[in-house]
Amino acid sequence: MTKKLLLCDCLGSQPIDGDAISATTGLTCAKIMTHACGAEVAQTAERLAEGDVMVACQQEAALFRDLAEEINAAQPRFVDLRDRAGWSDESAEAAPKMAALAAEALLDAPPERTIDIMSSGACLIIGKGEVALQAAQDLAGILAVTVLLPAPDEVTPGGGFDVVAGALARVTGSLGQFDLRIDGFQHIIAGGRGAARWTEPKNGALSQCDVILDLSGGRPLFPAPEKRDGYLRADPGSQSAVANAVLQASQMIGTFEKPLYVRLEEPLCAHSRAEQAACSKCLDACPTGAITSAGEHVAIDPLICAGCGACAALCPSAAITYDAPPVASLFARMNTLANTFRKAGGTDPRLLVHDDHGAEMISLAARYGRGLPSDVIPLSVSALAGVGHAEMLAALASGFARVSVLLAPRSDRDVLRQEADLANAIAGQPSVDLLDLSDPDALSDALYDQTPATSLTEPILPLGTRRQVTRLAAKALQPDAEVLPLPEAAPYGAVLLDQEACTLCLSCVSLCPAGALGDNPDKPQLRFQEDACLQCGLCATICPETAITLEPQLNLSDTALAQRVLHEEEPFACVECGSLFGSKSTVERIMEKLAGKHSMFSNPQAARMIQMCDNCRIQAQYHSENNPFAGGERPPVRTSADYLSKRKDH
Numbered sequence: 001m002t003k004k005l006l007l008c009d010c011l012g013s014q015p016i017d018g019d020a021i022s023a024t025t026g027l028t029c030a031k032i033m034t035h036a037c038g039a040e041v042a043q044t045a046e047r048l049a050e051g052d053v054m055v056a057c058q059q060e061a062a063l064f065r066d067l068a069e070e071i072n073a074a075q076p077r078f079v080d081l082r083d084r085a086g087w088s089d090e091s092a093e094a095a096p097k098m099a100a101l102a103a104e105a106l107l108d109a110p111p112e113r114t115i116d117i118m119s120s121g122a123c124l125i126i127g128k129g130e131v132a133l134q135a136a137q138d139l140a141g142i143l144a145v146t147v148l149l150p151a152p153d154e155v156t157p158g159g160g161f162d163v164v165a166g167a168l169a170r171v172t173g174s175l176g177q178f179d180l181r182i183d184g185f186q187h188i189i190a191g192g193r194g195a196a197r198w199t200e201p202k203n204g205a206l207s208q209c210d211v212i213l214d215l216s217g218g219r220p221l222f223p224a225p226e227k228r229d230g231y232l233r234a235d236p237g238s239q240s241a242v243a244n245a246v247l248q249a250s251q252m253i254g255t256f257e258k259p260l261y262v263r264l265e266e267p268l269c270a271h272s273r274a275e276q277a278a279c280s281k282c283l284d285a286c287p288t289g290a291i292t293s294a295g296e297h298v299a300i301d302p303l304i305c306a307g308c309g310a311c312a313a314l315c316p317s318a319a320i321t322y323d324a325p326p327v328a329s330l331f332a333r334m335n336t337l338a339n340t341f342r343k344a345g346g347t348d349p350r351l352l353v354h355d356d357h358g359a360e361m362i363s364l365a366a367r368y369g370r371g372l373p374s375d376v377i378p379l380s381v382s383a384l385a386g387v388g389h390a391e392m393l394a395a396l397a398s399g400f401a402r403v404s405v406l407l408a409p410r411s412d413r414d415v416l417r418q419e420a421d422l423a424n425a426i427a428g429q430p431s432v433d434l435l436d437l438s439d440p441d442a443l444s445d446a447l448y449d450q451t452p453a454t455s456l457t458e459p460i461l462p463l464g465t466r467r468q469v470t471r472l473a474a475k476a477l478q479p480d481a482e483v484l485p486l487p488e489a490a491p492y493g494a495v496l497l498d499q500e501a502c503t504l505c506l507s508c509v510s511l512c513p514a515g516a517l518g519d520n521p522d523k524p525q526l527r528f529q530e531d532a533c534l535q536c537g538l539c540a541t542i543c544p545e546t547a548i549t550l551e552p553q554l555n556l557s558d559t560a561l562a563q564r565v566l567h568e569e570e571p572f573a574c575v576e577c578g579s580l581f582g583s584k585s586t587v588e589r590i591m592e593k594l595a596g597k598h599s600m601f602s603n604p605q606a607a608r609m610i611q612m613c614d615n616c617r618i619q620a621q622y623h624s625e626n627n628p629f630a631g632g633e634r635p636p637v638r639t640s641a642d643y644l645s646k647r648k649d650h
Helices: 017-025 039-048 061-070 082-086 096-107 127-140 239-250 281-287 310-316 327-343 356-368 389-396 414-427 441-446 466-477 506-512 538-542 586-593 604-611 614-624 640-649
Strands: 004-006 053-055 114-119 122-126 146-149 162-173 179-189 205-209 211-214 231-233 252-260 260-262 290-292 297-300 320-322 352-356 375-381 402-406 431-434 481-483 494-497 517-520 523-528 549-555 565-569 570-573 580-585
Touching: 004 017, 017 096, 017 327, 017 523, 039 061, 053 146, 082 096, 082 356, 096 327, 096 375, 114 281, 122 127, 122 205, 127 146, 127 239, 205 310, 211 239, 211 260, 231 239, 231 614, 239 441, 260 297, 281 290, 281 310, 297 356, 310 320, 310 389, 327 352, 352 356, 356 441, 389 402, 389 414, 389 466, 414 431, 414 466, 466 549, 494 523, 494 565, 506 517, 506 538, 523 580, 538 549, 570 586, 580 586, 586 604, 614 640
Parallel strands: 004 053, 122 146, 122 211, 146 162, 211 231, 352 375, 352 402, 402 431
Antiparallel strands: 114 252, 162 179, 179 205, 260 320, 290 297, 481 549, 494 549, 517 523, 523 565, 570 580
16 A cells, blocks of 8 residues: 655645645655656655655656656556645645545555457548548558548549448448448449549448548538547548548557446346336437347447446436446545545535546646635546436535536536436535536636535445435435425336226236335235335336326435335135135126126126136136036046956957
């Protein structure tokens, strides 16, 4: 474990209280340096040689890594205290935040799951005119290039790349595995003098490639094209954009590691049952089309998944969980930040959740503006949309007074807004907000001008699944509440039943994917456990009497954890053996509709079978007159004696 923290005040531009950081984190903070990456680099090398070092500078991380390698020392860890805490209008009060950031940096990141993607460099360039042909010429010595023109053109054969014509009818896949279907396909006939000759057009040509460079200027081939690995798209009218795309394409050859962003537990998925549609939140939210329906559950293509995290935030059953890193790691980071901040003497901290775009804004605000307030603790995540209501509530319950999410230009605003509204409804006050800002100075002003808020006096430790953490956080934030009303489409709620309409057919029980609805094998009952309900709507869809409606709410009382009876009826006793079966009202309703009115139940004996249990009904049917299933008399069983007596007679 890292035991030493190398501190530098960056040419005296930031005050650092090494003793306060050391007392809270347990790290040994030696004499604070002033120019660790320059004039004092020899002293830096001596400290790196001691091992177990964390350097409080992210800007010159490459220099420190090279220095450690040069002196054969272990690679240090890094934490950015300057941009996120030291450079601020409130830098004199930043010691608790510095301690919190240092403590968070000590946490070990879980190993990342990845898969290998191989690209052999087969590149398809889509476009027309000199732009596409010049791009092909630039890449011809690096990749195996084919140019797809919209129509045959005057092209000189033999340029180090192939030229074909046609229209893409279908494209699927991603880097290393694109599958193509081309209609009106034509290729150049080799040989001959003068302009190239082309074959006759044919439809349905199939091909594959590893990289697609789209210079057509038309509509993108995929949804969220910037998130499709191996698909590069540039405006053919912009030389810089085309040059940048060509450069990126030239590097897409070899073996690449792609993170497995999410984990899917198929048995937990509430997508559908018995071909009846239920939850489709992940399908509706996925920007790349990586999620598809696969019967009773969904399927996720890991090669298309871009790791935005929206599916994990919206999944009501935890069938999909974010895994890069796991949600438990995020809970631990938030808890460490809040606890360490309080131990260092800070009060009412605020959490600022951001991604790489936000990190750049924070850095610019620190270098050229007011920086972040001393009580605003930044938390960097790889996917903003993966921070759903459970994570927001976990932060509040861990001891943060407010949670702000700094949006990036390509953030999924609808998902984040929905999750923030749900978190605020459960918290009982507007404690979560979204900052849709692109100017670093505006970011600083917004944070400095925020209304002061108070954090919990008795924070909790967020443990368990996202649903469990949500419930724990809600009880901590609203200890006196019992039932919290929630917005539409919330994944928590009750089932409301029209008892007059319900016939206890139990169709809802047989299809409930979460087991929230149940029956009683001993008597006609419909039971419900609210804590397990996902509000997927399958029960309401399948109910033949339309007796079920959903009520979004979060029941914090203990009654939500136990089954309660929604509807029950008196059981009917078999008129033959007296055993209980079905419900009395159902049997009476069937008797009223069928007895004496249907050809199969026209006589009293046949109608009486309706009032019998399964066993008695079978016996009565077997022994009845005119039994359609009865056969002729069976012949007597022949024995050995019969055969011997017959032989004696002869």
